[in-house]
Amino acid sequence: MKKHNFSAGPCVLPKEVFIKASEAIIDFNGTGLSLIEMSHRSKDFIAVMDKARALALELLGLEGKGYQALFLQGGASLEFLMVAYNLLEKKAGYLNTGTWSSKALKEARLFGEVVEVGSSKDENFNYIPMGYTIPEGLDYLHLTSNNTIFGTQIKKFPKVDIPLVCDMSSDIFSRQLDFSQFDLIYAGAQKNMGPAGTTLVVVKEDILGKVSRQIPSMLDYKVHISKESMFNTPPVFAVYTSMLTLEWLKNLGGISAIAEINEKKARLLYSEIDLNPLFDGFAKKEDRSIMNATFNLTDAKLKDTFDAMWKEAGINGLNGHRSVGGYRASMYNALSLESVGALVDVMSELERKG
Numbered sequence: 090m091k092k093h094n095f096s097a098g099p100c101v102l103p104k105e106v107f108i109k110a111s112e113a114i115i116d117f118n119g120t121g122l123s124l125i126e127m128s129h130r131s132k133d134f135i136a137v138m139d140k141a142r143a144l145a146l147e148l149l150g151l152e153g154k155g156y157q158a159l160f161l162q163g164g165a166s167l168e169f170l171m172v173a174y175n176l177l178e179k180k181a182g183y184l185n186t187g188t189w190s191s192k193a194l195k196e197a198r199l200f201g202e203v204v205e206v207g208s209s210k211d212e213n214f215n216y217i218p219m220g221y222t223i224p225e226g227l228d229y230l231h232l233t234s235n236n237t238i239f240g241t242q243i244k245k246f247p248k249v250d251i252p253l254v255c256d257m258s259s260d261i262f263s264r265q266l267d268f269s270q271f272d273l274i275y276a277g278a279q280k281n282m283g284p285a286g287t288t289l290v291v292v293k294e295d296i297l298g299k300v301s302r303q304i305p306s307m308l309d310y311k312v313h314i315s316k317e318s319m320f321n322t323p324p325v326f327a328v329y330t331s332m333l334t335l336e337w338l339k340n341l342g343g344i345s346a347i348a349e350i351n352e353k354k355a356r357l358l359y360s361e362i363d364l365n366p367l368f369d370g371f372a373k374k375e376d377r378s379i380m381n382a383t384f385n386l387t388d389a390k391l392k393d394t395f396d397a398m399w400k401e402a403g404i405n406g407l408n409g410h411r412s413v414g415g416y417r418a419s420m421y422n423a424l425s426l427e428s429v430g431a432l433v434d435v436m437s438e439l440e441r442k443g
């Protein structure tokens with residue numbers, strides 16, 4: 090039986106995407122070849138790459154606005170340094186909202202001065218800092234829109250007149266934003282789009298080419314743009330599967346349609362966390378993520394019982410990250426409202442048994 094998969098990433102994808110992706114492994118588009126044995130320079134695969142890039146811009150509402158979409162390798166973790174390599178001349182600002190921001194900040198320090206404009210480390214990253222000041226003279230400001238591990242999410246983005254860079258690995262395509270306020274967005278595929286192995290980078294072309302250092306070709310956004318995201322052999326399966334997910338999302342009605350469903354899922358789970366005396370939310374209420382909900386049992390003695398119950402209900406991937414403990418329910422786009430319902434049923438059943 091298919092599990093209710095609350096895993097933080099790699100994560101659940103739409104069933105039709107799993108089916109189409111598996112068919113393409115055997116015979117892609119009736120070509121008599123597997124997707125993973127054919128040339129990436131074939132017209133069939135070029136069409137996939139072009140479509141994936143176009144769909145990403147279309148869904149974000151960034152077509153014709155000077156942006157390019159790239160499907161690169163190395164994960165979001167490589168973007169931590171690529172961003173700095175390409176954009177950091179003297180000084181950059183980073184808002185430190187968790188493990189991933191901290192890692193991004195650490196890599197950027199290899200390239201120039203980094204100002205931590207704000208941090209929520211004092212409370213183990215259970216909130217989004219507010220009221221921080223952004224110093225003059227920054228090359229860019231880097232934010233992490235959704236903190237996968239701690240379950241917080243930025244709801245209101247600062248207005249700045251410098252390039253705004255955002256790691257959206259765990260909430261891209263999940264909620265409606267004015268994406269044109271960002272100059273560079275990156276996201277590892279495996280949280281809301283596809284299998285691990287590719288990273289979406291959406292970059293406004295006019296912010297590039299401003300640093301004085303030499304950039305190795307593979308790390309140079311301009312090189313990847315000029316080669317239409319095919320500078321070297323792309324991860325064809327990860328790109329194709331991501332394309333299928335983006336197609337699925339478009340057919341569903343795009344980001345506004347999925348955002349409504351995501352809101353419903355989050356409301357259902359958070360209201361159970363708030364009403365059920367056996368559970369406590371980890372993140373500050375106003376900063377709660379609609380993608381990753383973090384929570385604890387109020388009585389640790391119930392752990393074994395609760396764990397056995399959710400496993401029995403066919404639920405997977407609910408254990409919290411080791412730096413937070415407790416539980417984390419990741420409710421990415423492809424997780425159904427029914428799956429959240431199954432979890433809420435188990436939580437209220439635990440209260441009844443209490």
Ligand SMILES: *Cc1c(COP(=O)(O)O)cnc(C)c1O
Nearest residue numbers: 164165166189237256258259277
């Ligand atoms: C998972 C995650 C990363 C790391 O992604 P990799 O593709 O494994 O390098 C970075 N940032 C955020 C917000 C994440 O959720």
